[in-house]
Every structure is written in C-alpha cells, then in structure tokens.
Amino acid sequence: RSGHIYQAFRYRLTNAPQEEFLSVSGMLSLDTKSLLSVKGEERTKKFWLMLKWIPFNVPFLICPKLSEPGFRWAPKTMMCQSQTTLDTDVEGEKSECTEQGLVGTYLTVCFDSMLKGSAGERGSIFYIWVEGSDGSVAPPNDYRALLRLYCVESWPKPPNSHGFDAIMLGNETRAVISAGQWVPGAAFSHQDSAVEDPRAPCSSTGAIGKFRYEGRLLIERLQNHEMSS
Numbered sequence: 001r002s003g004h005i006y007q008a009f010r011y012r013l014t015n016a017p018q019e020e021f022l023s024v025s026g027m028l029s030l031d032t033k034s035l036l037s038v039k040g041e042e043r044t045k046k047f048w049l050m051l052k053w054i055p056f057n058v059p060f061l062i063c064p065k066l067s068e069p070g071f072r073w074a075p076k077t078m079m080c081q082s083q084t085t086l087d088t089d090v091e092g093e094k095s096e097c098t099e100q101g102l103v104g105t106y107l108t109v110c111f112d113s114m115l116k117g118s119a120g121e122r123g124s125i126f127y128i129w130v131e132g133s134d135g136s137v138a139p140p141n142d143y144r145a146l147l148r149l150y151c152v153e154s155w156p157k158p159p160n161s162h163g164f165d166a167i168m169l170g171n172e173t174r175a176v177i178s179a180g181q182w183v184p185g186a187a188f189s190h191q192d193s194a195v196e197d198p199r200a201p202c203s204s205t206g207a208i209g210k211f212r213y214e215g216r217l218l219i220e221r222l223q224n225h226e227m228s229s
Contacts, residue, residue, distance in 0.1 A: 056093040058075065059168070167219065177219075179223045
C-alpha cells in the first residue's frame with residue numbers, strides 16, 4: 001500500500017508539509033497519535049520504523065533523503081516530482097526498516113578501491129569492470145560486464161565529493177542487467193567486513209555486510225561495440 005500512496009503523492013503539493021506523514025500513517029492504519037509527539041525528521045524516521053516492511057527499491061528513489069545515520073536512504077517526503085516509482089506489488093520484494101538502518105537483499109558490486117563522486121554540470125562518470133562473483137549470480141560467467149555509473153544531481157558539487165566503494169542495483173530479480181540496459185542504483189561505502197550469509201540458498205552463496213548510503217546513481221551496462229571503442 002505504501003507504493004500506491006507514493007505514486008499518488010509524488011506530483012502533489014501541500015502548504016502543511018509537517019503534516020504529510022500524519023496523513024499517510026492514517027491511510028496505512030498506523031498509530032498516528034505516536035507521531036504527534038515528534039516533529040521534523042524524527043517524525044519521518046518514526047514513520048518508516050512503524051511501517052517496518054517497505055518496497056525494496058525505496059533507496060533508489062529520486063527525492064530528498066533524511067540526514068540521520070542509518071536513515072540516509074529514507075525519503076524525507078513522498079511529494080517529490082519524480083519519474084522513479086515504487087514497487088506496488090503486495091507480494092513484491094521487501095526490506096526491513098530497523099533502528100540500525102535498512103535490512104534487505106540487493107545485487108551488490110564491491111570495488112577494490114574507493115571512488116570519489118560529485119555532481120557538477122554533468123556529474124561524475126565512472127567505468128567499472130565486473131570480473132568476479134560470489135556465486136550468487138546465475139547463470140555462471142554472466143556476471144562479467146562493463147558498467148557506466150552516473151552521479152546525479154543529489155551529489156555534492158565540486159570540490160566536495162562523496163567516497164564510495166560499492167554499488168547496489170535496483171533490480172528485484174537480482175540478475176545482472178543486459179547489455180545496453182540501465183537501472184537506478186545507489187552508491188555505498190563499506191562499514192565492516194562482509195561475512196557469509198547463513199540464510200542463502202544451498203544453490204548459491206551470499207554475504208552479509210553493513211553499508212553507509214552515499215547517493216543515488218544511474219547504472220548502465222555497456223554494449224559490446226562500446227566496450228571495443
């Protein structure tokens with residue numbers, strides 16, 4: 001239901017922005033009274049915690065985000081004119097909002113070194129060669145790809161920048177995108193070492209890691225003729 005509400009709210013305006021999540025919580029049958037005791041970003045944070053299970057692609061939305069650690073992925077408002085959409089399928093992939101941050105399963109590419117991204121007139125553009133897999137991507141050998149990353153308008157302007165050493169793709173099937181395809185994504189920085197995920201299916205492997213959200217990206221997989229040039 002939160003996905004449908006976001007779709008309805010994203011092109012709307014209000015003269016009482018502080019009341020936005022009070023209205024939304026009522027639509028979602030949440031405890032609106034508990035939100036009255038807090039204001040500003042703290043109210044928005046509490047809303048997402050009360051909602052708990054959210055569409056997996058919330059971190060990839062084009063919108064203002066909260067500033068508190070652990071919640072920098074969370075939309076500050078649903079009223080943002082954006083072409084990005086939320087998954088509205090009731091049975092769709094969900095992530096869990098906790099006091100420590102968002103917990104979910106995402107297709108992730110980790111780098112050997114740290115990159116520095118900024119916005120500017122065109123934004124930073126990076127080329128990433130993916131040459132290894134932890135075994136969770138199928139079919140075998142389909143993970144090798146050259147990705148082009150675009151840092152969009154929400155990144156800081158030069159000389160400021162954000163550092164990141166991992167990206168996550170907004171792909172519910174967690175399959176590597178096809179040549180010429182692009183998807184919304186996000187940049188992250190590692191906060192600890194990844195460990196093996198004991199919940200991963202026997203047919204694949206996975207890892208659990210803690211990441212800090214840095215910013216939204218546009219991710220494109222280059223076609224073969226682009227790679228050769």
